[in-house]
Amino acid sequence: MPKHILRLIILFVIVIGLFLVARQFLIPESFGEYGHYRANSIEENANHDIKYVDRAECAECHDDIAALKQGGPHKNINCQTCHGPGNLHIEDPTPENIVKETEREFCGRCHNKNAARAKLIKQIDINEHNIESKCIECHNPHEPWN
Ligand code: HEC
Ligand code: HEC
Ligand code: HEC
Ligand code: HEC
Numbered sequence: 001m002p003k004h005i006l007r008l009i010i011l012f013v014i015v016i017g018l019f020l021v022a023r024q025f026l027i028p029e030s031f032g033e034y035g036h037y038r039a040n041s042i043e044e045n046a047n048h049d050i051k052y053v054d055r056a057e058c059a060e061c062h063d064d065i066a067a068l069k070q071g072g073p074h075k076n077i078n079c080q081t082c083h084g085p086g087n088l089h090i091e092d093p094t095p096e097n098i099v100k101e102t103e104r105e106f107c108g109r110c111h112n113k114n115a116a117r118a119k120l121i122k123q124i125d126i127n128e129h130n131i132e133s134k135c136i137e138c139h140n141p142h143e144p145w146n
Pocket of ligand 4 (some may be wrong): 036096104105107108111121123124126129130131133134135136137139
């Protein structure tokens with residue numbers, strides 16, 4: 001066998017050997033136990049703290065607000081989209097355990113003029129539209145045309 005072919009074969013054997021050794025160290029412990037993924041990730045994900053609750057749960061105590069919202073343009077927005085995760089507040093219903101933002105910038109997150117945003121959501125320029133007051137002084141957040 002010519003020398004340069006032999007050298008190539010030796011090089012291949014070394015590279016494959018290194019690959020097999022590295023593989024032992026790099027593949028996570030429980031990989032492949034059930035399928036092409038890390039079996040431990042199932043338990044890890046199941047153990048995350050629960051932060052959000054079913055959207056219907058807020059209406060158990062705030063049925064008036066839920067009913068109001070149902071009749072207005074915000075009807076499809078989940079309470080927790082504006083008020084943040086609700087699980088803690090449901091276990092212990094105090095104002096400290098729930099977000100309540102009232103600044104103009106908060107409404108601007110969805111409504112401020114932005115050419116990249118779908119025109120499905122009505123846009124205003126928060127630096128021009130009735131700048132003398134907060135949005136909620138004119139628009140009820142749960143029924144914006146009241
Ligand atoms: C078990 C009954 C109960 C449930 C369920 C509940 N709340 Fe409340 N919530 C209350 C009570 C009681 C208060 C008034 C607390 C106070 O003023 O001391 C309150 C107050 C609030 C406030 C006002 C906080 C503030 O700073 O004034 C918001 C916002 C709120 N809830 C949102 C929600 C959302 C969103 C959900 C669903 C994720 C929810 N609540 C589910 C009982 C509940
Ligand atoms: C578009 C955003 C938005 C959505 C969606 C929303 N809220 Fe609110 N919510 C607000 C804002 C802003 C305030 C503060 C209003 C104020 O201080 O006058 C508020 C205030 C409240 C309060 C305090 C009492 C009051 O009337 O001011 C409660 C309770 C509340 N929301 C519950 C809910 C529940 C329950 C849902 C779902 C059915 C919900 N909110 C959906 C923005 C929202
Ligand atoms: C999570 C995104 C989101 C947030 C936050 C939000 N809105 Fe909306 N808003 C919408 C969507 C979606 C609609 C329904 C589509 C539409 O009419 O623009 C809507 C509709 C409206 C409308 C009716 C527009 C029309 O002529 O149909 C008003 C007014 C309004 N929102 C005001 C507010 C105010 C005030 C706040 C802050 C308290 C707020 N919104 C926060 C998404 C949002
Ligand atoms: C002084 C009262 C007042 C304040 C404050 C106010 N608005 Fe309005 N808003 C109105 C009136 C009246 C209209 C309808 C006439 C118009 O389009 O200007 C309107 C219209 C809108 C519309 C619908 C626009 C459209 O194209 O149909 C949206 C969305 C809206 N406002 C969001 C907001 C947001 C977000 C804020 C806070 C940054 C805010 N408004 C502050 C009175 C107010």
